Amino acid sequence: MIQDGEEIPLLGGDVTEGLVRVGDTVRRPPGERADLVRDVLRHLEKVGFEGAPRYLGVDSTGREALTYVEGEVAGRPRPRWIADEDRMVSVARLLRAYDDAVEGFGLPENLPPPIEPPGLPDLNDPPELVGHQDVTPENVVFRDGRAYALIDFDLARPVSRCREVVNLMLWWAPFGDDADLDPLLRGLDRARRCRLLADVYGLPETDRRRLMELAIGLNERAWHTMKYRAETLGGGWQRMWSEGVGDQIRNRQDWLEANADALTTALLSGRS
């Protein structure tokens, strides 16, 4: 039985409305693939993976109940440490551990279709595991200066490891022109940071060679998907779109194309 109690709103995410903390739990209205998230979280508990909330059940009002993970989340305004290399490296380590832990879950069949526009080009990127796919600063809980847990599995889906690393770099290298980044994230050596992320994750060479092409393809898709979600789902998606996320994605496309060769060189240099 999941207890009722005083509800403290949790702010800082972009999308989920009505998220609250109750005691040492959080309650979330079920997301678009709630059954998958439940099964993944149960699998992570079964294999003893500590870096995710535990799934507790559905409460009296139909919301998912998860454990509240104590720690520090890099919301807005961003904390001073947001660009620290050690923090970044610890996120890569956590994502690798998650991917390894979730691999045994396998690839689920009969998922509800993703909410994205029809006719997106195929990226020729076969899935290997159920990736997290939303490793934003808001979705990582830090403890003692290190990434401790991933939260917010709403975008979890079957993907390749390479695609997990693209998502990691997107937020933690990060990808994009300085002008579009938080002031604390400007002037960073992105080639060095991408290389570190790939090394700490342990990305194989074949994936390093194709990573930038995949990143460009995914960014292109992201523009179409965000627009479609804004139009069909409204809410936080519409808010992000009207705040200019589409233009940001377009600018990022230019940045990715301009920097692809240099970043690929960094990912491969010194490897035989």
Ligand SMILES: Nc1ncnc2c1ncn2[C@@H]1O[C@H](COP(=O)(O)OP(=O)(O)O)[C@@H](O)[C@H]1O
């Ligand atoms: N299980 C949890 N443990 C600790 N904090 C959480 C947890 N779930 C959510 N939060 C807090 O609430 C914020 C928004 O939650 P999130 O699940 O990421 O929603 P959204 O879908 O809006 O991004 C997070 O950035 C985090 O600060």
Ligand SMILES: [Mg+2]
């Ligand atoms: Mg979130």
